[in-house]
Amino acid sequence: MKFEIRNLKRILPILGIFFCALSALAADVQMSIEPQLISLLDRAVLKVEFINASGNALDIPQVDGLNIQYQGQSSETRIVNMKRTSKVVHTYLVTPSKVGDFTIGPVTAQYKGGQKELTAQLRVIKPSDDKKAQEISELMYSEISTDRHAPHVQEPFELTLKVFIRDGVQIDGNFAIRGGMPENGMDGDLAWNVIDQTREEVNGSIFKVYTLAATARTLTAGTFTFQPQVQMNVIIPRQERRSYGFDDPFFGDFFGRQETRPFVLDCNKLQVNVQPVPMAGRPDSFTGGVGIFDFDVSIGPNKVKAGEPITIKMRIAGNGNLTQITPPKIQENHAFKLYDARTVATDKPNEILFEQVLIPKSDSVTNVPPISFSYFNTKTTDFRTITRGPFPVTVEAAPQQAAQVIATVPSTIQQETKILGRDIVYLKPAPEHWKTAADRTWYEQPLFRVLLALPLLLLLLIAGGTARHNQLAGNVALARRQKAPKAARRHVQLAEQARRKKDEKAFYEALWNALAEYFGHRLNLAPGEVALPAVRTAFPKQQESIDHLFNTIEQRRYGFTAEAPLAPDEMKALLNELTSTLKKCERVRL
Amino acid sequence: MNKFLRIIIGLLLCLATAQAQDESFQKAQTAYDEGRYAEAVLLYESLIERGIDNPELHYNLANACFKDSDLPKAVSHYRTAWYDLPRDPDIKANLHFALNAAGAIESTPSFLEHLFYSLSRSEWIIVAVIGYILLTLLFILMLFMKRARRTLLRIGLIPAALLLLAGFGWNQWRQLSIHPEWVVVKTEATALFGPVEGSTAHFKLPLGALVQQRSTDSKGWVEVEYDGKQGWLKTDHISPVSP
Numbered sequence: 131m132k133f134e135i136r137n138l139k140r141i142l143p144i145l146g147i148f149f150c151a152l153s154a155l156a157a158d159v160q161m162s163i164e165p166q167l168i169s170l171l172d173r174a175v176l177k178v179e180f181i182n183a184s185g186n187a188l189d190i191p192q193v194d195g196l197n198i199q200y201q202g203q204s205s206e207t208r209i210v211n212m213k214r215t216s217k218v219v220h221t222y223l224v225t226p227s228k229v230g231d232f233t234i235g236p237v238t239a240q241y242k243g244g245q246k247e248l249t250a251q252l253r254v255i256k257p258s259d260d261k262k263a264q265e266i267s268e269l270m271y272s273e274i275s276t277d278r279h280a281p282h283v284q285e286p287f288e289l290t291l292k293v294f295i296r297d298g299v300q301i302d303g304n305f306a307i308r309g310g311m312p313e314n315g316m317d318g319d320l321a322w323n324v325i326d327q328t329r330e331e332v333n334g335s336i337f338k339v340y341t342l343a344a345t346a347r348t349l350t351a352g353t354f355t356f357q358p359q360v361q362m363n364v365i366i367p368r369q370e371r372r373s374y375g376f377d378d379p380f381f382g383d384f385f386g387r388q389e390t391r392p393f394v395l396d397c398n399k400l401q402v403n404v405q406p407v408p409m410a411g412r413p414d415s416f417t418g419g420v421g422i423f424d425f426d427v428s429i430g431p432n433k434v435k436a437g438e439p440i441t442i443k444m445r446i447a448g449n450g451n452l453t454q455i456t457p458p459k460i461q462e463n464h465a466f467k468l469y470d471a472r473t474v475a476t477d478k479p480n481e482i483l484f485e486q487v488l489i490p491k492s493d494s495v496t497n498v499p500p501i502s503f504s505y506f507n508t509k510t511t512d513f514r515t516i517t518r519g520p521f522p523v524t525v526e527a528a529p530q531q532a533a534q535v536i537a538t539v540p541s542t543i544q545q546e547t548k549i550l551g552r553d554i555v556y557l558k559p560a561p562e563h564w565k566t567a568a569d570r571t572w573y574e575q576p577l578f579r580v581l582l583a584l585p586l587l588l589l590l591l592i593a594g595g596t597a598r599h600n601q602l603a604g605n606v607a608l609a610r611r612q613k614a615p616k617a618a619r620r621h622v623q624l625a626e627q628a629r630r631k632k633d634e635k636a637f638y639e640a641l642w643n644a645l646a647e648y649f650g651h652r653l654n655l656a657p658g659e660v661a662l663p664a665v666r667t668a669f670p671k672q673q674e675s676i677d678h679l680f681n682t683i684e685q686r687r688y689g690f691t692a693e694a695p696l697a698p699d700e701m702k703a704l705l706n707e708l709t710s711t712l713k714k715c716e717r718v719r720l
Numbered sequence: 721m722n723k724f725l726r727i728i729i730g731l732l733l734c735l736a737t738a739q740a741q742d743e744s745f746q747k748a749q750t751a752y753d754e755g756r757y758a759e760a761v762l763l764y765e766s767l768i769e770r771g772i773d774n775p776e777l778h779y780n781l782a783n784a785c786f787k788d789s790d791l792p793k794a795v796s797h798y799r800t801a802w803y804d805l806p807r808d809p810d811i812k813a814n815l816h817f818a819l820n821a822a823g824a825i826e827s828t829p830s831f832l833e834h835l836f837y838s839l840s841r842s843e844w845i846i847v848a849v850i851g852y853i854l855l856t857l858l859f860i861l862m863l864f865m866k867r868a869r870r871t872l873l874r875i876g877l878i879p880a881a882l883l884l885l886a887g888f889g890w891n892q893w894r895q896l897s898i899h900p901e902w903v904v905v906k907t908e909a910t911a912l913f914g915p916v917e918g919s920t921a922h923f924k925l926p927l928g929a930l931v932q933q934r935s936t937d938s939k940g941w942v943e944v945e946y947d948g949k950q951g952w953l954k955t956d957h958i959s960p961v962s963p
Contacts, residue, residue, distance in 0.1 A: 283920045284913065315916050349914030407920050418913060418922060454913060456949065470948065554817050555810040557752060557783055558776040560745045564738060567773045570804065573845045582849070585856040596863045 157183035159239040161248035163224065169255055170229055170266065171299070171366050173391065176222040176250060183242040187220045190237055195228040196252070225391075226254040227266045269296045272360045272397040276346075282405045284317075284420040284451040285508045286347045291322065293360055293395065297329070297336040300365040302390055305342065310358040310397070312348075315404075320344040347451060351406035357399045363390040407506045413515055417458055419505030421450015425458075427501050427518040435526045436495075439487045444471075446503060447481035457484040458503040466490045493527040607654040614651035618644045618712050622705070629701045637701060638687040641708055645679065648712055653720075669718055675711045679704075741767060748780065757788040775804035779811055786814070791822045791928035792905040792959065799901060799930065799961045806837050822928030824904075825947045836892035844889035851882030900962035902944060904929045909958070911951025915941035922951035931958065 158181040168174050176198065178188055190198050201221040208215045224234070235249035273292045281287040295301055307322055326341035348354060366389060407420055426445045434440055444458055457471035471486035488498060500519035507514045572578060602609040621644035628636035646660045653660075653668055662680045666673050682704065686696070696704065748763035764781035782797035798815035805811055819826050829837060839847065858876045862869050904925045912919040915937040923946070925931065931944035931953075941952045 283918075315918075317914065349920070350916045350918035352918065406918065409921060412921075418920065420920070554783055554786055554814045557749055557780045558810065560742055560749075561774045561776045564741050564772050565774050566771045570773050570842070573842065582852075585853050589856050589859055592860050592863055 157181065157241055157243040159183065159185060159241045159246050159248065161235065161237075161239075161250050163234065163250040163252050166251060167253045167255065168226065170226055170269070171364060171391075173226075174224045174252055176224050176234060178220040178222075178239065178248065180218040180220075180239075180241055182216055184218050185220075185239060185241050188237050188239055188248075190222060190234060193232050193234055195226060195230055195254070196232055196234070197225040197227060198234070199223045199225070224252060226252075229254045229256055266393065267396040269299055270294065270362070270364070270393060270395050272358070272395045274356055274358060274397055274400045276356075276400060276402055278402075280403050280405055281348075282420050282506065282508050282511075283348055283351050283407050284418070284454055286345045286421070286449070286451060287402070289320065289344045289346050289356060289400075291342040291344075291358060291360070291397075293340040293342065293362070294330075294332065294337040295340070295362075297338060302363045302365060304363060305340070306361045307342075307358045308361050308394070311356060312354045315348050315350040315352065315354065317347040317349050320346055346402075348404045351404050354402045354404060355399060356402065357397055360395045360397065361392055362395065363392055365390050405511075411513055413502075413504040413513055415458060415502040415515060416504040416506070416513060417456040419446065419450060419452075419455045419503070420508060421448055421452075421505065422507055422509055423448035423450055423503075423505050423516075425503040425516040425518060427521070429498055429521045429523070432522070433524040433526075434490065436490055436492050439489050440498065440523060442486045442488055442498065442501070443474075444484040444486070444501065444503070445481055446484075447478070449480065450505070450508070452480070452482045455482060455505075457486065458501050460486060460488070460501055461499045463499065465492065465495045490523070490525040493525045495523065495525045497522045610651040610654050614648050615712075615716055617651055618648035621647060622709060622712075625705055625708075629698065629705060632698070634686070634695055634701075638683055641679075641683045641705070642687055644708060644712070645683065648715070652715070668720060669715050671718070672711055672714055675707060675714075679708055679711060741770070741772060745777070745780075748784070752780070752784055752787070755787075757784050760784040761788055761790070761793075775801040775808075775811070778804075779808075779814070782818070783814065786818055786821075791818060792903045794818045795822065795824075795928045795930060796903045796959060796961045799903070803896075803962075804840055804842075806840050818928065819930065823926040824929035826930075827932075827947075832888075833892065836889040839889055841890060841893040844886045844893065848883055848886035848890065851879040851886060854879035855883065896962045900933050900960055902931050902933060902942065902958035903961050904931065904953075904957060905959045906957045909953060911944060911946070911949070911953050913951065915939065915943070915952045919952070923947075923949050925953070930961070 160179045160181065161176070162179070163174050163176045165174055176190070178185075187200055187203065190200075192198070199222065201223050203218060203220045205216065205218045207217075226232075230253075232252045232254065233249055234252065236247045237249075239246050239248055271294050273294070275290050275292075276287055277290075278285075278287040291307075293305065305322075305324070307320075311320060322342045322344045324340055325343045326339075328339050328341075330337050330339045424447050426447075428443045428445075429440055430443075431440065442460065446452065446455060457473075460468060462468055467489040469487040469489075471484045474483040474485050476483050497520040500517050502515050502517040504513055504515040506512075568575070602612065621640045625637050625640035625644065628634075628640055646657065649655065649665050649668075650657060650660045653664065655664065662677065665676055665680070669676060744763055744767055748760045748767075751757070751760040751763060761781065761784045764777060764784060767777055768781070778797040778801035782794045782801065785791075785797060786794035795815065795818050798811060798818055802808070802811045802815060816826065836844075855876060858872050858879065862872050865872065904927055907927045909925040909927070910921045911923050911925060913922050914920070925946055929946060931946045934943040934945050934950055936942050937952070940955050942955055942958065943950060943952050944958070
C-alpha cells in the first residue's frame with residue numbers, strides 16, 4: 131500500500147502537467163465584435179478567431195441595416211509559462227446604415243475539433259449630435275434631375291446632381307461618382323463639376339447642398355437610366371481615444387482622434403426617354419445638327435481677279451451638338467473651284483466656325499451661290515433650314531499667265547463630265563501563266579528575305595576583307611606575324627622529306643630554316659638577327675626546349691659535335707620537338 | 721529512278737492542271753460570249769476557288785458579274801484586279817463605268833497618291849530591290865576605287881532616290897492593309913454617326929460604292945469614309961475588297 135501511495139505521488143504531477151498541456155492545445159473557435167455599441171456614423175470590427183486550429187473565412191449572412199465586408203486574416207502564436215497558443219483571426223468591418231439591435235449569425239464554423247454555431251450582437255444608436263436620424267440616408271443622400279425628360283438623339287441635355295449633407299456631418303469635400311450610368315449609347319463619359327454650394331432646409335433640418343452638373347448626349351434613341359452612386363468621405367471622431375500624454379486638440383487630431391470613412395449615398399433613379407431624329411422630311415442640306423441654332427455666312431474679299439481665292443466663313447451658333455455638325459455644302463459649279471471646308475478654332479463654347487475657299491475661274495462669276503444649313507430643331511421637333519446668300523462678288527479677268535493655270539479643270543469635275551462608253555471593255559485573254567495567291571505575294575516568302583540579305587552580307591564580307599588587307603599593308607610586323615606559321619610549316623615539310631631520304635645535311639638545314647623563318651617573322655627580325663638570346667627573351671616559358679633545339683640543330687648543322695649521327699627515330703623525335711615547340715610559341719601572346 | 725519517275729509524273733500533273741484551267745477559262749469566255757453570264761460567273765469563281773489569283777481572272781469575273789447585274793461583286797473584283805495591274809486602262813475604265821452605274825462617287829486621288837498607285841505593290845518592291853542591289857554594288861565599288869568615291873557617291877543618289885521612292889510607294893499600298901477598302905453590298909445602307917443601333921443616320925451609300933475603313937468597333941461596326949464623310953456601318957452591309 132505504501133508503495134502504491136509513493137508511486138501515486140510521482141505519477142500525479144506528471145499527469146497534471148500532461149493534462150495542462152492538453153488543455154492548452156484544445157481547439158476552439160470564437161466570434162466577437164468590438165465595440166458592441168456604436169453610433170450610426172461609426173463602425174465595428176467583427177472577428178472570428180480559430181484557437182489552436184486553422185479555418186477559412188466564414189460567409190457571414192447579410193443583415194438588413196449592416197454592411198459587412200471581409201478585411202483579411204492574421205495569425206499569432208504565444209508562449210506563456212511554457213504553454214503555446216496559436217490563433218488564426220478573420221476580420222470583418224461592420225458599417226451600419228440604420229439604428230437598431232442587430233444579431234450577426236448564426237453562422238457555422240468548421241474546425242479541427244468539430245463545428246460551432248457563432249453569433250454576435252451589435253447595437254447601433256443615433257449620433258449624439260442628431261437625435262432625429264434613424265438611417266444614413268436621412269443624414270446624407272443625393273438627388274439627380276434633368277432639364278429635359280425627352281431630348282432627341284445627339285441633343286445635349288443637362289443633368290443636375292444634388293448632394294445633401296445634414297448640418298454637423300463633416301466631409302472632406304471630395305466626391306466620386308461610381309457607376310450607375312447607362313452602359314451603352316452615351317456619347318462619351320459624363321464630366322461632373324461642382325457648380326454651387328448652399329444651405330437648405332429639408333423637413334425641418336438644415337442641409338449643406340452641393341450641386342454638381344454634367345452635360346449628357348446620347349448616340350441612340352431609347353430609355354436611359356441614371357442612378358449615380360456618389361461616394362464621399364465623412365470625417366468621424368474615433369470612439370476609443372488613444373492617450374499620448376498630450377491633451378491638446380492639435381495633438382489629438384494629429385495622433386488619430388479623427389478618421390475619414392467612405393460612404394456611398396442613396397440616389398433616386400432618373401429615366402430619360404431619348405427620341406430619334408426622324409428620317410422623314412430630312413432635307414438634303416441636313417449635316418447632323420440637333421438643337422437650336424443660328425447660321426451666319428460672310429465672304430471676303432468681294433472683289434477679286436479670276437484665280438484669286440474668296441474665303442467663305444460659316445458660323446453656326448446655339449445650343450446643340452455643335453461638335454457633331456459637318457460643314458454645310460456649297461453647290462458646286464464649273465465656274466469656280468471649291469476646296470474642302472475646314473473647322474476654325476473659336477474661343478466661344480456655343481459656336482462652331484467653318485472656312486471654305488472658293489476660286490472663281492473666270493470673270494463670268496457674279497455671285498457665290500446661296501448656302502443652306504439644315505438642322506433638327508428640338509423645340510419645335512421639326513427640321514429647319516436657314517439659307518444665306520447669294521453673295522454678289524466682282525471678278526475681274528486675270529492676266530493671261532494666271533488664266534492658263536486656272537484653266538485646269540478639277541479632276542472631280544472631269545469625272546462628272548467625262549463621256550462614258552456605252553458598255554464595259556471586253557474580256558481579257560487567258561494569262562500565259564496561272565498564278566496562285568502565294569505567287570502574287572512572292573515578296574512575303576522566306577526565300578526572298580534570305581536572298582535579300584545576300585548583297586548586304588557580300589558587302590560586309592568585302593568591307594571586312596578590304597579593312598583587313600589595309601591593316602596588314604600598314605603594319606609589317608602584323609603581316610609577318612601572320613606569315614610565321616605558314617613559313618615554318620613549309621620547312622618542316624622539307625625536313626620530313628629529308629629525314630625520309632636520310633639526307634642529314636638537308637634535314638638540319640630545313641630545321642634551322644624553320645626556326646629562323648618562324649622566329650624571324652614572329653618577332654619581326656631581320657634574317658641575320660634571329661639568334662638564341664632574342665628568342666629566349668621573347669618566349670621565357672619555352673626557354674629549355676628552344677635552347678635544346680637551337681644548340682642541337684646548330685651543332686649538327688655545322689658538325690661541331692663528335693657524336694655519331696642521329697638514328698632515324700631520334701631525327702623524328704627532334705622534328706616532333708621542333709613542331710610542338712613552335713605550336714606552343716604560337717599560342718604565346720607577345 | 722523512282723525520283724526521276726516522280727518528277728515526270730509531277731510535271732505531267734502540272735501540265736494537266738494548267739490545261740484544265742485553260743479549258744475552264746475558255747468555257748467561261750464562251751458562256752460570257754453567249755450571254756450566259758451566271759454560268760460564266762460560276763466558272764470563273766471555280767477557278768478562284770482552286771487558288772488561281774490572276775488579275776485577268778478577276779477582271780473577267782467582274783465583267784461577268786456586271787453583266788449579271790451584280791454590281792457590288794463586279795466593283796470588288798475590278799478593284800482586286802486593279803491592285804495587281806494599276807495602270808491597266810481596261811480595268812480602270814470598267815471600274816469607273818461600274819461605279820458610275822452604281823451611282824457611287826469615286827474618290828479623287830491626290831497627285832502623290834496617283835504617282836504611288838502608278839505601280840503595284842510588287843512593282844514597288846522590285847524597284848526597291850533594284851535600288852538596294854545597285855546601292856550595294858556602288859558601295860562595293862567604292863571599297864576598291866578609292867579615287868572615284870565622290871563620283872560614285874553622286875551616282876549612288878540615283879539608287880538611293882529609287883529606294884526612297886519605292887519606300888513611299890510601298891507605304892501607300894500598306895495603307896490599304898491598315899485602312900482596307902470595302903464595297904457596299906446592301907441597298908439602303910446608311911452610315912450612322914455612332915457605332916450603335918438606332919444612332920442618328922449620317923449619310924446614305926449606294927449599292928456597290930467603294931468605301932475605305934477608318935476604324936473598327938469590337939461589336940461588328942466599321943467606321944468608313946465615303947465622299948469625304950465618315951460614318952459607321954455594320955459589317956453585314958459591306959464586304960471586304962483589300963487583299
